[in-house]
Amino acid sequence: GDTIAMDALSHEELSEEAVQQEKEVAVSGGTWDAAVGGGKKKIRRRTGKKKVIEVDQENELEGGDDDENGDIGGGCYERQREHPFIVTEPGEVARGKKNGLDYLFHLYEQCREFLIQVQNIAKERGEKCPTKVTNQVFRYAKKAGASYINKPKMRHYVHCYALHCLDGDASNELRRAFKERGENVGAWRQACYKPLVAIASHQGWDVDAVFNAHPRLAIWYVPTKLRQLCHLERNNATASSSVSGVANNSATCLY
Amino acid sequence: GDTIAMDALSHEELSEEAVQQEKEVAVSGGTWDAAVGGGKKKIRRRTGKKKVIEVDQENELEGGDDDENGDIGGGCYERQREHPFIVTEPGEVARGKKNGLDYLFHLYEQCREFLIQVQNIAKERGEKCPTKVTNQVFRYAKKAGASYINKPKMRHYVHCYALHCLDGDASNELRRAFKERGENVGAWRQACYKPLVAIASHQGWDVDAVFNAHPRLAIWYVPTKLRQLCHLERNNATASSSVSGVANNSATCLY
DNA sequence: AGAAGGACCAGTGGTCCGTA
DNA sequence: AGAAGGACCAGTGGTCCGTA
Numbered sequence: 001g002d003t004i005a006m007d008a009l010s011h012e013e014l015s016e017e018a019v020q021q022e023k024e025v026a027v028s029g030g031t032w033d034a035a036v037g038g039g040k041k042k043i044r045r046r047t048g049k050k051k052v053i054e055v056d057q058e059n060e061l062e063g064g065d066d067d068e069n070g071d072i073g074g075g076c077y078e079r080q081r082e083h084p085f086i087v088t089e090p091g092e093v094a095r096g097k098k099n100g101l102d103y104l105f106h107l108y109e110q111c112r113e114f115l116i117q118v119q120n121i122a123k124e125r126g127e128k129c130p131t132k133v134t135n136q137v138f139r140y141a142k143k144a145g146a147s148y149i150n151k152p153k154m155r156h157y158v159h160c161y162a163l164h165c166l167d168g169d170a171s172n173e174l175r176r177a178f179k180e181r182g183e184n185v186g187a188w189r190q191a192c193y194k195p196l197v198a199i200a201s202h203q204g205w206d207v208d209a210v211f212n213a214h215p216r217l218a219i220w221y222v223p224t225k226l227r228q229l230c231h232l233e234r235n236n237a238t239a240s241s242s243v244s245g246v247a248n249n250s251a252t253c254l255y
Numbered sequence: 256g257d258t259i260a261m262d263a264l265s266h267e268e269l270s271e272e273a274v275q276q277e278k279e280v281a282v283s284g285g286t287w288d289a290a291v292g293g294g295k296k297k298i299r300r301r302t303g304k305k306k307v308i309e310v311d312q313e314n315e316l317e318g319g320d321d322d323e324n325g326d327i328g329g330g331c332y333e334r335q336r337e338h339p340f341i342v343t344e345p346g347e348v349a350r351g352k353k354n355g356l357d358y359l360f361h362l363y364e365q366c367r368e369f370l371i372q373v374q375n376i377a378k379e380r381g382e383k384c385p386t387k388v389t390n391q392v393f394r395y396a397k398k399a400g401a402s403y404i405n406k407p408k409m410r411h412y413v414h415c416y417a418l419h420c421l422d423g424d425a426s427n428e429l430r431r432a433f434k435e436r437g438e439n440v441g442a443w444r445q446a447c448y449k450p451l452v453a454i455a456s457h458q459g460w461d462v463d464a465v466f467n468a469h470p471r472l473a474i475w476y477v478p479t480k481l482r483q484l485c486h487l488e489r490n491n492a493t494a495s496s497s498v499s500g501v502a503n504n505s506a507t508c509l510y
Numbered sequence: 511a512g513a514a515g516g517a518c519c520a521g522t523g524g525t526c527c528g529t530a
Numbered sequence: 531a532g533a534a535g536g537a538c539c540a541g542t543g544g545t546c547c548g549t550a
Contacts, residue, residue: 081533082533082535128482152524224525407515407516
């Protein structure tokens with residue numbers, strides 16, 4: 001059997017807010033034999049200001065009978081959204097109702113751990129074994145209590161995580177620069193494309209190869225927009241080098 | 256641009272019937288620039304006994320506007336099915352309204368060529384590039400005129416092709432034995448599982464690794480049943496070796 | 511009966527857009 | 531305004547079962 005390392009609590013080091021008021025998920029009795037069904041997990045959930053709820057819940061990590069995902073335990077709280085991200089420097093803890101970028105990147109590491117769990121279960125059972133973070137993995141993460149992980153969010157920032165993996169220094173510099181300039185997360189996110197396209201250009205414009213060469217990145221699908229930017233920039237580079245020596249920046253508008 | 260090598264005519268060497276009366280597909284002007292749309296292809300189609308039809312058709316290989324796939328050219332013939340396979344020895348041409356196993360395996364090679372075409376187009380356009388024979392490839396094959404290729408058929412016999420790739424000698428012997436015994440295709444197909452499970456057992460029971468190690472096989476999804484048989488046989492082997500030295504054949508019934 | 515393949519279906523990758 | 535994520539949708543892998 002495998003032990004599920006539920007590290008949702010590591011929020012602590014990454015976001016002040018996260019641990020003060022938000023979805024702190026602890027799983028007691030975290031061992032769980034993949035080959036057997038059943039078992040129990042206990043979810044402690046603190047929402048809103050002070051409410052602390054304890055619920056016993058059937059272990060549903062293996063999928064199957066799933067009832068509505070409304071209030072757990074019959075209480076009545078609005079489902080809280082995650083606090084929005086702000087641009088933070090490396091090591092900086094976000095203050096107020098915000099999450100920092102170290103926390104964002106930590107979510108990608110968590111997904112990787114959930115994928116590894118799903119892979120181990122699949123191997124154990126002789127089933128198809130995913131190589132990427134799929135819907136199945138997001139579903140597993142949710143059932144494991146990591147309700148703060150969801151597909152749209154993770155897909156939205158994949159290329160930011162890619163830069164973090166492939167060129168930590170460049171990623172850190174970009175964060176400092178955008179924080180200093182007081183830019184919002186959206187602007188920082190946009191800015192992450194350009195250095196990635198430059199990296200791809202040095203690898204024959206093959207973004208897939210760039211992703212696959214890095215073990216932590218290989219499990220993520222290449223985002224459509226990054227793929228398109230690399231394609232456009234490649235054509236651009238080919239055209240400008242074959243026509244004249246003058247720089248051709250017509251694709252720059254896309255960033 | 257790439258040249259589509261349309262080798263549907265190579266039926267000739269593989270099946271007497273196939274070339275006498277059946278879907279002989281010739282593409283004139285087979286060059287086609289992947290980067291551009293449009294263009295024309297000409298399909299010459301001989302169906303039934305003697306009818307020969309010529310039709311001009313918009314090139315639809317790139318997908319897009321697809322009208323109904325009924326009669327081409329407005330004629331009225333029942334859509335002929337492929338002749339059923341019979342167990343043939345290596346090199347043997349099937350007689351009568353039958354297709355032989357060399358022809359079956361040839362279809363897998365054709366699918367590989369269609370996949371390569373699809374991959375080249377995707378790379379050219381900077382789109383996601385399939386590594387396996389996907390729905391997209393089957394659609395492409397159909398539009399290229401290879402209407403005798405379809406997904407259910409190809410998936411049905413994948414493991415037979417796998418044996419052919421991985422152990423040609425064993426595959427050939429099996430064909431000779433089953434032909435001699437007068438067995439039908441279904442029986443031969445069933446018999447192909449066992450030697451494959453034996454091969455997997457020598458590779459740590461990892462069928463996926465076995466498929467991926469062979470370049471022509473790696474493009475095919477591992478069939479569910481083969482995966483299950485390997486899993487069962489692995490558990491079986493583990494159980495019998497850990498309990499006693501006596502052979503445990505309780506999974507044999509699955510073959 | 512044995513076999514070929516149209517067509518269906520549950521669950522996927524992808525992301526929009528109603529929400530806060 | 532900027533951002534998080536429920537929920538939708540087109541096209542997938544998988545194969546059943548009405549057909550010949």
